[in-house]
Amino acid sequence: MKVLKMLVLRRASGFCPGKCRDLSRPCRVRDLSTTASRNTVMPAWVIDKYGANEVLRFTKNMIFPVICYPNEVIIKVHAASINPIDVNMRNGYGARALNMRRDPLIMKDIGQEFPLTLGRDVSGVVMECGLSVTYFKPGDQVWAAVPPWKQGTLSEFVVASANEVSHKPKSLSHTEAASLPYVALTAWSALSKVGGLNGKNCKGKRVLILGASGGIGTFATQLLKAWGAHVTAVCSGDASALVKKLGADDIIDYRSGNVEEQLKSLKLFDFVLDNVGGGTEDWAPKYLKKWSGATYVTLVTPFLLNIDQLGVADGMVQTGFTMGSKSLKHLCQGIHYRWAFFMASGVYLDDIAELVEAGKVRPVIEQTFPFSQVPQAFLKAEGGHARGKTVVNVV
Template sequence: MGMGVTIMSSFSMFSNPLMVCAVAAAAFYFCPENGFEIRVPRYVLQCIMGSGFLYGGYKIFFSKPASAVKSKFIYFSSKETMTAQTAREYKTDKMEMTTEHPCPKVVHPNDVLVRVCAASVNPIDHRIIAGHARPVFDQMRLQKGLPCGGAELPLVVGRDCSGVIEDVGSKVDKFKIGDEVFVAIGAEDTPGTFAEKVLVKDFMVAKKPSTVDHTKAACIPYVCTTTWGALVGRCGLGPKSTAGKRVLILAGTGGIGTFAIQLVKAWGGHVTTTCRTDGIDLVHKLGADDVIDYAKGTIEAALAERPKFDVILVTIDPRAIAPCQSALKKGGKLVTIVVPFIDNFRKHGMLLGRMVNALLKLRWKIEDFLYDRTTMISFNRPNGGALEAARKLIDDGKIRPVIQKTFPFEAANEALEYVKQGHARGKTVIVMPNAEKRHEGAKSEELISE
């Protein structure tokens, strides 16, 4: 009976008609002639499948796709211009620096205008301008009233920054002009932070840590909100619930990994992480209790030798999800920030891609039920509260920014290419001309900012 209940309850997960089609098709395909143990007749599942496909087909062929939609609230009669790094088209790996980009202006009551001092480079930056999952981003922007369908071009790149507030909306009471802040925006939000100024909402913002400069502060926001959504939002970890728990964090030397290790250790958890041989010293300095050198064998073999984990954070190749699932304790939770969804959209198109993704989620649901575990997906969401918590931990010396290399604003394309190559040791930061003077390129022994 449990299997049937699990499959039937999965329908509530997929409000999208395409998800309904996929789930119904899977149920029909795997159902024995006499139905499941809850004795759902096969003809009932056939009816569900047929109805799902009819409804899904109607929505696919008769609903209108996101067309070019402009937003009057982004630049709103601004006559000023600014320097920005923009992508004029998708399917590119280069940005173009312009001095004539419209300068944003406060319009809404909760708007905050920030003069950018430094911004970090994240892997999602090159994926966005490469056009990965563009239809998905179009739908997300349409729902938020942002420019989409091509109206967002030229697109300012960048997901986070540290800077100084230049103006605020009428209902912003937590911040004032002149405050030093750091901020992370969503993957779909436009415009981005590789510019002299960026317009954001007050809930995305927090005061900058007082113990670090803008360059160091800029490497924190996006990895913080991503990690927070996964470990806190999805797995329930926190200052009072982490002590004594075994947590596995994949890719410990990357931007997410370096922050996540320190966050879990600050809350009293036991951290195991993975990295190459040359990164072992770094992750130990960050507080990792146990390190798996993936250059010396398979992750499956290494995990089989260790006690099971309460929580696992997957930050790399989605193919790592399956072996990590087997390393969970009973009742354990695996959360991944990398899923094959975007690749499935690119390989199969939006229609078939959604069906393939729905089947993947259904498989996880069934296997989780059978093995008493939970597999979850986490997407980045702006979260000023998470940044405020990180600010306190940084000022208390419990989390230290980890920077691998810095680039001047004019060399933003070099920074983007550097991050694209992978095997990061912390974050890469772009420094604006108005920020503190720094030497370009931090050396490995200087990775951890004291």
């Protein structure tokens, strides 16, 4: 009932209150906000071209975000975090596909995507609401993950759709809260939306997680344990203690000896979550139970890369062909094969907040950086070997 009410409120906030009632086109900005925005510029880390870490530039004069649609909110960013996608986007990954989704107002006014702000996660305070936003009000403490085709959160303020935002768990500081949304929503999408797992059907299911020590792995391990699954985690030896503490039942150290040999001594699995990719696809599906609905879900897909390299039309065709043929091949072998993607959703964040408040999931932060050290935070993330998340305190 509560979820239904939230959905209705969120859905209702999607309509433009003006004459056009058309969300496919932005309305006149001044008509849409509950308060007048006074600032015109703000501090932010931006890039003006794609490349190595040197392209990150601090400016005090980034254009202040405006509410372009009646269901948007402006959030004062208290903390953000760095994900692998930020490092990849800095390098130009996904630019072709993401530019197609960018707001025409931004692309038209500026002529291109630059200056581009990276950063997907935000924990902060609502500063301003669009006229049809009913679920939030100025002063609310919120968290969100902003989709990669929007301006990011490594700035003093960010604009987000109310549908992407959720009330921050009260038990978490902004620093802690900023570590979760992007990885939590991606894991939720992979395990629940794509993989069909949930709190009601997971009890006793055997799940194998490849890459259990990073942002997604540390969240997925806790979520699956909260849902009652048996978790086997594959990670480096030095991450074993961390992953065990998060609840993993069995740990496989992929750096000490042959992973397949170690897996052969265990019972087969109902589900594999692959956060590593590359060669893992060649062997991991073998350890699933055949002809019993077992599922292999990977988060490492060639979707954006295909579009970058082949263009939109050929990239989509290539992607469809690859996914179709792999699904078919695995179906013939008795297992389901799926790709999963990050999904922005305030409603799912509400569910995740409940798990956090219940003490079933906690943030795993490896390192925190001040706003002045965003390039250092990128270098940390780029270095790999994450043990949880890298967070940036913006305030």
